[in-house]
Amino acid sequence: MAKNNNQTKERSFDDQMHWYGRIWTGIAICLMLLVPLFVGVYFQASPSAKGMLIGAASICIIYLPSSIVEVITYAPMLGTGATYLAFVTGNLTNLKIPCCMSAREIVGTEYGTKENEIISTLSVAASSLVTCTVLIIGVLLLAPLRPILEAPVLKPAFDTVVPALFGALGYKYFSKTPMVAVAPFVSMALLCLLVPAAAGQVAILVPISAVISIVVARILYVKKKI
């Protein structure tokens, strides 16, 4: 009985997050779509509809399917509330997902639990607020900060934020499940080394690599190796 009550509560919190997520995401998208309109009015611009349609079509051909693949790939890692928030605030792979995974790891929550859902949402919300605040402070202090941030000596460091992130995360996750990591690591390394053009297509690489990992994990799981 207690379990049933708990499940009902879980569903209601999840439904609440979907409700809030839909409303806030919907308004955020509407606001974003209003930006070009307001800028157009302010600039007294009259852009050609043809140019806008061509531009929109050529960008949507690539990004519409890849956005859907992204939701499918990343939503299970994030959970309900965090997914809505992350798809409004952006910077998913370089920030929100590692941040959320790391927070859950530190706290020690399990997938599928309400605790996990709450920690993920807290993590992504805190991360989003920090990014927005850093950008606001940065924009306000752009003049004094610019020479420091653009100093040639610091450039290699800021060019390598992503490798630094995934190197550290690589150790953390590979050391936990080395058998799962070998096949996707070798295949991605070979693919990127042999076909350098593939390295630029992370939106395609991530789902492929994720599928390889899942297949390997499934085989190992069925054989009771993990």
Place this chain on the structure above:
Amino acid sequence: MIYFSQQENRLENYAGRRREKAGGFRPPFCCLERGRNMGNGFMDMANSGMMYLIAGVVVVFVMVMAVVFFIKAYREGVKIGIDKKKMNKAIVSSVTFTIIPSIGILIGVIALSGSLGIPIPWLRLSVIGALHYETMAADVGAQAAGLSGLGDVMTGDAFVTIIFVMTIGIIWGGVFCIFGLKKYQKTLNKVQQKDNRWGTIMFNAMFVGMVCAFIGQGLANTRKGDFTSVIVIVVSALFMALFTWLTEKKGQKWMESFSLSFSMVLGMASAILYQSVILPAIAR
């Protein structure tokens, strides 16, 4: 999806070319010549208070959304009896982890500001944005508006087309969340309820796959003789190993929340050491 280091180079080139072309940002601007703010250049308008207001409203909205979700999650956590210390630990680790990548994103705003002014890149990288996407979308928008690219002399019509294209391309993840996420989550929950252990393994495997894709991408630069990414990957992994050892074996529990950020900073510092000290020493 985001790998902004190479993109930054491109962006800086754009910005540089634009500065050269515009001779300090003073391109002729069609609508200005039609009577509005006569005498001001494109950049004056793109960086005006009104543009900050337009961008600021959206950024503030998104921050309010984050606060609402944060409060809801925290209250629910307290309600179901999650230890506040645990939640605070997750918050502290998320805050410390986010600062360094956010500075990287700020550099993206600076890089794009050469072509589009500050408010629009600030907005685009605060809301859904991702630097590599923004550059590409802005370039596509510029070409659709009849310019040769982002580096070309900007017009008001082109600017609006660029913002429209950047916006329309990036919203689909959110749109899909609105219409499909609930259904998708229900399907996932069924898998998980059927076999929770497999669900956990599967989602971890997905993340391992993602990490592998990015590490593979970092290795690709070695083909061009650039070993910086590989060095950074190895150094940050080694420091992560050290911090994990200190946390787990030496009882330095406080380090847990900072190990990822510290490893990243030290990995990034190794890039400076390699490019500013080791490479010049080898060249000598």
